[in-house]
Amino acid sequence: MQLLLPTLWNQAIHIGTPLGDQFSVAWLEDSDSHDLTKETLAKQFQDVVKQTTMSHPQQFGQKSLASLEVGQFQGEKSKSKIHIPKRHSRDLINARDVPLVILRRKIDRTNDAAEAAVLEKRFETLIAGRRFLESSIKKIVSQLCSYGYCSDVKRVMSTRQPLINHSTYSKVAEKFQSSCLNLGVHTHGMKFMYVFANLVESNNFTQSTLDLFLEDLERACNNHIVNHGFEAII
Template sequence: MVRKLLALLPLIVAVYARSVNEEPKHWAVIVAGSNGWYNYRHQADACHAYQIVRKNGIPEERIITMMYDDIAYNEENPTPGKIINRPDGPDVYEGVKIDYRKEEVDPKNFLKVLSGDKEGMVGIGSGRVLESGPNDHVFVNFVDHGAPGLIAFGSKFLHASDLHHTILKMHKDKRYGKMVIYVEACESGSMFTNNLLPKDINVFATTAANPHESSYACYMDKVRKTFLGDVYSVRWMEDSDREDLSTETLTKQFEIVRRETNTSHVMEYGNLTMGDMDVAEFQGKNTQMHIFDKMPIPNPNVDAVPSEDVEMNILQLKVTQAKTESERGLEKQKLEHLKNTRRRTEETFKHIVALSVNNNKDIVYDIMMERRPLLSHDCYKPITEYLRTNCPGLNLVQNDYALRHLYTFVNLCERRTPQEAIMGAIDKTAEDTDLC
């Protein structure tokens, strides 16, 4: 028996050496979680990201794409079947292979895709999941709305704690050798800060904003009457379009994007030593020569607006562009309704906070003003889910202005306010007012 094992030893060593030295395969997961014409920019960003990784050689079978897909053929699209990501830009929708659409764009499905749960995705969309191995390089790009410790994802939330556990599982199961994550969302830094992304598991992440601020939309198109992109996403993708990625490091791209994004603070997390690696190691190593995009690019910071103000700006544009008085009156009504919705949103959160702390005015003031770091995920996650399901009038996931107020729930949880008190306040608000 020992002789047989000794005889097999050179073969075992050779196989192991070959697996260790094997050229890594490149995989990409690209996600736009939102829907609706006013969120045009999110799917435009995702489609552009798809074009970049395809151009740079990642094959279709190793790119997994999730997007609602209600923009290209939307009745408001003046160029049916086409999506652009900058003024007068090229069509970024052509050739995009979408694996998961509409209600399939769901946080649970996303986490199953990342963790390689093929059985769990049977009968859903294409059913494709990451089948990467211990030597492979994985690039993840996510675009949507966000709030402290969560990302809006279709009609639900992807919580930072759930993403954290999935990444740890991927590392344990050897689902990647190195992984890079780019996130476009408000307060997106909160998905990785405070040790949510360990430094020793070979994952490098950058985000559009720090844990306490909005990300910004850009390129308002007066014909399409919507924003075409987001500043952070536009900056990294336009850099990838014009650079030779085999000679540009992750750190260099991060520094360029951080310097050129003056609307929010672009952040980096995880294993920062991976910043010495070339961008091509994650966005694709095309071995064929191709012409880099050298066209002049408009400055996306010029007309940029915070994500929560996008709908307001679109309606204001429609009012000014209205061709008839009746059309102008209709758009003004929509604008006034939106303003009322925002006022009601503020009232809802203040009412819930007040009830949670027995109407102590001093404490209410502090909670509405301070911005504590999110550490108590075991409190915050169930409370935000409770609000989402028990206050439907708030339309929490689709109401980006409401997401900007979830910091108050962070403050309640970090002050050790009992969960039952906060949930009771939500119930009381739903029962006694028309706010929910």
């Protein structure tokens, strides 16, 4: 996912957050520039998807509603269109890099040496935490491969199989959350959950083999992640 930085970021660094992700901003711009009494939900979705190049929007729910006008849901508005300035790619940042971008810009803007040192230390800690986590996930996968759950660490780390077995994946994710890494605190860990989806889809787990896998996962976590010492890997 890509996020848009505020246009006046340099003048309003205290905001400390982007305006929104690429899809939501494209949706707002589309709503401002069309007659919502005529544009259908289907047409709006198609137009917004064209403007969303860094993620993969999908439709859910009762798709038969797609033929209805947007105005029935967002409210009718004036037919006059608002001119939307063209956005530039430089306004986009990866959603996962928001904490780093915010810190880096604060460091660049401060004139206080003491504050800069504190921010720089925090920045370095964030980088170190991310590097530790990526290395640790690779080690966990390597250990699981040594147990026979996979044959190629690089393949597990570099591919993204479609997730079909949601029930089994949920159990694996819950085990990782409870015995390995609290994803509510260490949010950067979400980046690597596809790895466990790959392992789930590559193994035809029965209840007994899944139980064994969960034990092996906990063992690998204890070896490579537990007691890592980082306050928050974000």
